[in-house]
Amino acid sequence: MRYLLTIFIFSLSLLWGSLLPSYESRLESVADGHGVIADSPNIIVGSSGVVVHTFSNGESSIIARAVVTEKNAGRATVRFEVFGALSQPALPIPGVLPKSGDKVILNYLYDRALIVVPNEDIYRQIVSSFPNIEFVNPDIAGAYLSSRSKPNPNRDDFREICALNAAGLIFIAMDGVAVFADCGSFDILRKFETNPVENYQVPFYSGIFGISPAWWKWDSAYITNYDRHYKFLLDIKD
Missing domain, CATH: 2.40.10.410 (FlgT, C-terminal domain)
Known part of the structure; x- marks a missing residue:
């Protein structure tokens, strides 16, 4: 099953570079x-x-x-x-x-984005669908979180990763919806309807596995529900 509603999102992807220059x-x-x-x-x-x-x-x-x-x-x-x-x-x-x-x-640094998606198939679809965006390798974000024992990234974690990698956007794909958001404000700039997600890697797809929480950090824990976690960060109400 294709993750994205192909005609709708493909048309927008071709226009992205000219929509927010x-x-x-x-x-x-x-x-x-x-x-x-x-x-x-x-x-x-x-x-x-x-x-x-x-x-x-x-x-x-x-x-x-x-x-x-x-x-x-x-x-x-x-x-x-x-x-x-x-x-x-x-x-x-x-x-x-x-x-x-x-x-x-x-629209500063809007040509570079973090990418947060639940599996490799969706990752490849998104990267190929938005050729005008340079996506930061998710292994970089995964390594950052692993070094800080944060399997449940929050807004500040993503802001820091964006700052370290000169990225102005973050793309987050969830079950039924995907968004481009500003990496500082987390305001949603573009929102797309999507098909259901069939499998998940948490905290997101990358080549970094086994990111563990630290017992001495009160805000460090495993994500129990991928969609709920990222909808909370984006202030998306069901």
């Missing part, structure tokens, strides 16, 4: 941790990116993360957050807040 705009105004930019059909609520500031010496640096929260009357509102890479001790935080004139780049 990188989009740049300048901040028109800034207030209370939010900014306003020109709207575009290339961005949707939940799209994320970065704020880039150019210093007086001509050098530029990412100073914040930006997430689209509203689109109205030709303008889009973005919420500012700490950019994940800047929270690492080895990278100094610039100490500059976003201001009018700074550049916002949205």
Whole structure:
């Protein structure tokens, strides 16, 4: 049985690269941790990116993360957050807040994605169906979780894996539904209806087996229901 509703998802897969291309705009105004930019059909609520500031010496640096929260009357509102890479001790935080004139780049790193699927057959179907997306090898994510004794990955685990692998999206396939979500906000950007899943590998398909929980970690445990676990992470209600 083919996992995906072939005509529907194949058509969308061919268009994915043009549906959410990188989009740049300048901040028109800034207030209370939010900014306003020109709207575009290339961005949707939940799209994320970065704020880039150019210093007086001509050098530029990412100073914040930006997430689209509203689109109205030709303008889009973005919420500012700490950019994940800047929270690492080895990278100094610039100490500059976003201001009018700074550049916002949205759909940032949306050409790379983590892939979370329940078996190898679905993995191969997804990779071949979305040629415009570079999927991070699931063995990398599996090895990360194994090294941290986390057979039940949460949002923060996936955010860290995305940051380490320069990925802006996460694709998650479940029984009856599959989604592309922003890897930072976990907002669902695209949702597809699918056929039933016949077999599962937990926490997801990869070449890394036997990821065990650690008894000294209260949040480390085996996944007992694959679909329920990922629907919870994505805030999908049955």
